[in-house]
Amino acid sequence: MKFNDISTTKIRQVQLVDRVGSEKNFLGTLHVTTSHLIFKADETNKEIWIAYGLIQTIEKLGATASGFRLSIKCKHFHAITLLVPKEKECQELYETLQACTKLLNINDCFAFSRRTTINSKKPDGTEEWSRLDWDREFQRQGVGEIWKKSDFNHAYNRCDTYPEDLWFPEKASTAMLLGSSKFRSRSRLPALTYYNRSNKAALVRCAQPLTGFSARCEEDEILMNLIYEANGSGKPLFLVDTRPRVNAMVNKVQGKGFEDVRNYTNMQFHFFDIENIHVMRSSQNKLVDACSKALPVSEYLKIIDSSGWLKHLRCLLECAKFIADALSQGISCVVHCSDGWDRTSQTVSLSQILLDPFYRTIRGFETLIDKDWLGFGFKFDDRCGHVTSINEDLSKEVSPIFTQFLDAVYQLMRQKPLDFEFNERFLLEINEHAYACVYGTFLGNCDKDRKDLRVNSRTQSLWNHFENHLDDYRNPFYTEGAVHLHDVNIRPYAFTVWTGLYNRFDNGIQPRENIDDAAITMKEHIQVLEKAIDNLMKGESLNVSVNPRWQPLLGADECTGKTCGREFASLFDRRNHCHGCGNIFCKRCITTTEDSQMKLCESCMKTAMHSV
Numbered sequence: 001m002k003f004n005d006i007s008t009t010k011i012r013q014v015q016l017v018d019r020v021g022s023e024k025n026f027l028g029t030l031h032v033t034t035s036h037l038i039f040k041a042d043e044t045n046k047e048i049w050i051a052y053g054l055i056q057t058i059e060k061l062g063a064t065a066s067g068f069r070l071s072i073k074c075k076h077f078h079a080i081t082l083l084v085p086k087e088k089e090c091q092e093l094y095e096t097l098q099a100c101t102k103l104l105n106i107n108d109c110f111a112f113s114r115r116t117t118i119n120s121k122k123p124d125g126t127e128e129w130s131r132l133d134w135d136r137e138f139q140r141q142g143v144g145e146i147w148k149k150s151d152f153n154h155a156y157n158r159c160d161t162y163p164e165d166l167w168f169p170e171k172a173s174t175a176m177l178l179g180s181s182k183f184r185s186r187s188r189l190p191a192l193t194y195y196n197r198s199n200k201a202a203l204v205r206c207a208q209p210l211t212g213f214s215a216r217c218e219e220d221e222i223l224m225n226l227i228y229e230a231n232g233s234g235k236p237l238f239l240v241d242t243r244p245r246v247n248a249m250v251n252k253v254q255g256k257g258f259e260d261v262r263n264y265t266n267m268q269f270h271f272f273d274i275e276n277i278h279v280m281r282s283s284q285n286k287l288v289d290a291c292s293k294a295l296p297v298s299e300y301l302k303i304i305d306s307s308g309w310l311k312h313l314r315c316l317l318e319c320a321k322f323i324a325d326a327l328s329q330g331i332s333c334v335v336h337c338s339d340g341w342d343r344t345s346q347t348v349s350l351s352q353i354l355l356d357p358f359y360r361t362i363r364g365f366e367t368l369i370d371k372d373w374l375g376f377g378f379k380f381d382d383r384c385g386h387v388t389s390i391n392e393d394l395s396k397e398v399s400p401i402f403t404q405f406l407d408a409v410y411q412l413m414r415q416k417p418l419d420f421e422f423n424e425r426f427l428l429e430i431n432e433h434a435y436a437c438v439y440g441t442f443l444g445n446c447d448k449d450r451k452d453l454r455v456n457s458r459t460q461s462l463w464n465h466f467e468n469h470l471d472d473y474r475n476p477f478y479t480e481g482a483v484h485l486h487d488v489n490i491r492p493y494a495f496t497v498w499t500g501l502y503n504r505f506d507n508g509i510q511p512r513e514n515i516d517d518a519a520i521t522m523k524e525h526i527q528v529l530e531k532a533i534d535n536l537m538k539g540e541s542l543n544v545s546v547n548p549r550w551q552p553l554l555g556a557d558e559c560t561g562k563t564c565g566r567e568f569a570s571l572f573d574r575r576n577h578c579h580g581c582g583n584i585f586c587k588r589c590i591t592t593t594e595d596s597q598m599k600l601c602e603s604c605m606k607t608a609m610h611s612v
């Protein structure tokens, strides 16, 4: 169903049931719009907006004395239960929501019909959609003469899940590349993704070889040797298979498997115990279960333990640290899993975050996602379930691999709070938008898909949204310090459940004040006051009177906009201070002045306009 086919409907007298059941329900009106489901409470300013792309399941829970229950669970772990007074209304709502959230073709998702535009211009005036320019990025890494850009995959002819431009050792011939690509699962042959400038060590990624029990490929063996030779250190090349050895053995039966080191010179083989997408999916289901119920502590801890989620996170970082340490010692690494898009994307990007401070900046992190996730063909459509599964095989493709990567980054941020330019909100919103289909950034299964969909001309980029609200995503404590985070701790106690993600919408679980926002707000406040003093000293009048006292963040649960008053959904909703009156507003009620100097509420903006 297309969104423009649905007219806006309202259902009154709907109750929003308290999740834990300890507080009374909210009575309100439900609005079913073309893009969102909105609940507005009658007596308070509570408002809940849910983009249809985020809805995972809708379930009828049956009748109670006060109405018919409908449960809605979202992919970003927001879960609500509604009580609809009449059975007929409940059934209609259920059917409408089923239709709204069902997406059979990615072309019908909200990103393509959305009208707002965000502009982000490059210095030459052209629109910038992606953060990645392959040439510029490899230049930044310091890739020199030994690695060369190749048109081997021109028009995606050799491998449709890879980028068009690939970098190989300069001496690699086309025949060699062709041989190797035929020997690798889905033609995903070894290609460069990171170059460690200081010692020429290279990070190369690929898919498993089609060895079966005895097959070998001379071209592949020579290519690997060229990768080994490229850094000139004489240290053996590390072949990192991220899978447990048993899984890799099972693949041999299907004619796939792993390299036989006897056929490769100067290579050392290493297995890691990172489980497959199915194990990760059921692991996260258990974790979410534990986080969403009111359980006794012992029961909660038991489920967290049996989910294995923290163990899986540790495995990921263990492997990433191994790769980063090897590269920093001048040892080149070739990394693969089965098809080289899930575990490989996770581990190579985490190791680059450990190695290169650029990837710990906002722009660098976006570039990394553009390169190792979007560029090298992580299947966002399939893994995030963008399109409704029409059969069981498709639903088995859904797995929280990307969320798990962000969780691992969060664990690193906890350990290294000064080394990341971005904050927790940045990770949470990336995760939300990987599922929501409001921006075009994460649509499609590979680079070619996004070209075919023409996302860069038909949709908005999430990165440009961030660019326009950078203050909301900055870590105020960031200091450009360490280069390589070699001392990152992977002992069991270093891992914890990410409550900001799994309990984002639960009151009382998050601290009462967001520490990042508190620091950023104080800095902003000082700047505003200093500027006002400056102007007064120069004898210039202020366009708007500046209140030296700002409303405290603590206890600021709703917007002070007279016609708005919207309640903030969670601690991660940014509270914006008006630079004039000093009150707190939601993002809809605050405007930045044309000269980008001040953020003002509607009434202060009017005063400012009059005084000009």
Ligand SMILES: [Zn+2]
Pocket: 578, 579, 580, 581, 582, 583, 600, 601, 602, 603, 604, 605
């Ligand atoms: Zn104001």
Ligand SMILES: [Zn+2]
Pocket: 559, 560, 561, 564, 565, 566, 585, 586, 587, 588, 589
């Ligand atoms: Zn507001």
